[in-house]
Amino acid sequence: MASNIIDEIIESRLKKRSRIFRDKEKLHPDYVPETLPHRENEIRRLAEIVVVALRGERPSNVLIYGLTGTGKTAVARYVMKNVSLKASQYGARLLYTYVNTRKTDTTYRVLASIARSTGLRVPSTGIAISEVYRRYIQALDNWGGIHIIVLDEIDYYVRREGDDLLYKLVRINEDLERARVTIIGITNDINFIENLDPRVRSSLGEEEIVFPPYNAEQLRDILEQRAREAFYEGVVSGEIISYCAALAAKEHGDARRALDLLRVSGEIAEREGAEKITIEHVKKASIELEVGRIYQAASTLPLHAKLVLRAAIDLVKKKNSATTGEVYNQYLYIAETYGFEPLTRRRISEILTELDMIGLLSATVVSRGRYGKTKIVRIPPELLEVLDRAVTI
């Protein structure tokens, strides 16, 4: 019985080759395309800093910042890839290492992966960090070239592990005789720089590059380029691309979001057996992504916020809307049945405002004259079912 279902899915999804995607990878956020539209200035700035390595000089350290999906990682990888390709042509000794410090998340692992890129064999455990460091220095000096290290998402790393490693890396050249090291740091969080050790900050920020968000027009160009590679001809029209770009531009010009939208639209079209992507598919994709976000937000809420949301859901399901007082009473009832010490009315009122700001419900202050002033709580019908599933106590 069940295997019939599986067979059927295999039949329809695997055996039939996709008529939508030529190469879905091209929409993946980690994919670095041949050209990066609208990042010419940033590429030029970074390349100008880095190319001195081809003359055997140590490039300045660089700090790159900008919001998510503004192409920081792509530009850094793009420039480094192309510059290191030129290295042999110019007879320069240049080594480039990229480390995502969110994925490679401990000091040891980061240092180990830097050291490994010089060809050293570093065990995944068993030796001290200082020993890895010593061997790395030695290997580097024997080789005697320039090592450019790109540390991505350093804000996450520093928040977890502190800035000791950065401090060491930034001053590593003092320990080196012949070789030289350059650090390129990438961060989403501008404030993060403030609480860095001032010495790290000044030497890491020898050069700084800020990435502005993309506007709708720029997003369109990016999507267009990727769509050409990712989809078969005739699957996406210009209209679809403009629509995706416009939707994503409303959300701070995040190219990653725009690409996600396009990819999910394609997946939906494929699932439906369509030959091309329609506006309807994009709308569905947008909802699908939104639902994921809502579910994520709701299910990770703190306890009392969840109880309040639960109370609101229960009431809205049967009456369409509820006042602060009604939510509070329902909340008291729920808290009691589950044995939680309830919070005060004042606080619950505040939690409702917070839930409104996250966008999980709407709480509008209204005056009903003789019947008092209160917040009216509503939940959009399309969210109700998702929230119902997400909020379990």
Place this chain on the structure above:
DNA sequence: CTTCCACCGGAAGTACCGGTAA
């Protein structure tokens, strides 16, 4: 015009963390 409902939301204070200096 006044009353008065059912709350709103500011202010000040407490309790409790996680981090940091000493």
Place this chain on the structure above:
DNA sequence: TTACCGGTACTTCCGGTGGAAG
């Protein structure tokens, strides 16, 4: 280790309020 700080989550207290009803 301890003392101290700043932030957050919450309580207590309370003056404030838009508009239907009288």
